[in-house]
Amino acid sequence: MQWVLATGNRGKLREFREAFGKEILGMDEVLDSVPEIVEDADTFAGNALIKAKAIYDLLGPDYLVISDDSGISVPVLGGAPGIYSARYAGEGATDRENLQKLIEVLKERGIQQTPAYYTAALAIVGALGEYVVHGWMHGKVIDEARGDKGFGYDPIFIPEGYDRTLGELDESVKAGISHRAKAITLARPVLELLQRRGGE
Ligand SMILES: O=c1nc[nH]c2c1ncn2[C@H]1C[C@H](O)[C@@H](COP(=O)(O)OP(=O)(O)OP(=O)(O)O)O1
Numbered sequence: 001m002q003w004v005l006a007t008g009n010r011g012k013l014r015e016f017r018e019a020f021g022k023e024i025l026g027m028d029e030v031l032d033s034v035p036e037i038v039e040d041a042d043t044f045a046g047n048a049l050i051k052a053k054a055i056y057d058l059l060g061p062d063y064l065v066i067s068d069d070s071g072i073s074v075p076v077l078g079g080a081p082g083i084y085s086a087r088y089a090g091e092g093a094t095d096r097e098n099l100q101k102l103i104e105v106l107k108e109r110g111i112q113q114t115p116a117y118y119t120a121a122l123a124i125v126g127a128l129g130e131y132v133v134h135g136w137m138h139g140k141v142i143d144e145a146r147g148d149k150g151f152g153y154d155p156i157f158i159p160e161g162y163d164r165t166l167g168e169l170d171e172s173v174k175a176g177i178s179h180r181a182k183a184i185t186l187a188r189p190v191l192e193l194l195q196r197r198g199g200e
């Protein structure tokens, strides 16, 4: 049984690859053309399930499909951008534009730093059903981008217990503490169980 990651995000694929090695394939490696998927649920879990189900429906029961829906939430902004993180600066916005938008909003409010957290919902869809696990990483956001490691909002995010952003810290630090890493830790035994039950 093959494990496939249903994402168009290179940063996520890199982090999953680092965690799973060759066990996991990108969806573009198993599909000739990748469909447009509308993420219109109102939770991370809902959107993760939409993505994993869309790809599972194309691949069928020989595959376990994993997806990641994630984002950053800033409590002082009422939890924004939250599930809208990928389109904070508008539909089709780039990571850079979304990051810039959050910096602008913080600056407009005169906020130099404020608590924030990342959420990742990982959905797993296979012949035996649908599963979702979550992971979180708490810290704060600052009003200027520092460093170019990671992706998305990482240049303004300082994890709890650190004094540098994820743009500056070595990627191995993020791999040990991130929302995605925590969700992957929970997903692993589920994947292994489904793999065994799937009979191989
Ligand atoms: O570790 C992270 N470090 C920085 N930024 C992050 C992280 N994790 C999520 N994010 C941001 C990026 C994007 O603005 C949104 C995810 O949106 P989300 O729809 O889940 O992903 P996406 O559209 O980029 O790819 P896809 O849906 O194909 O998996 O949250």
Ligand SMILES: [Mg+2]
Pocket: 039, 086
């Ligand atoms: Mg998306």
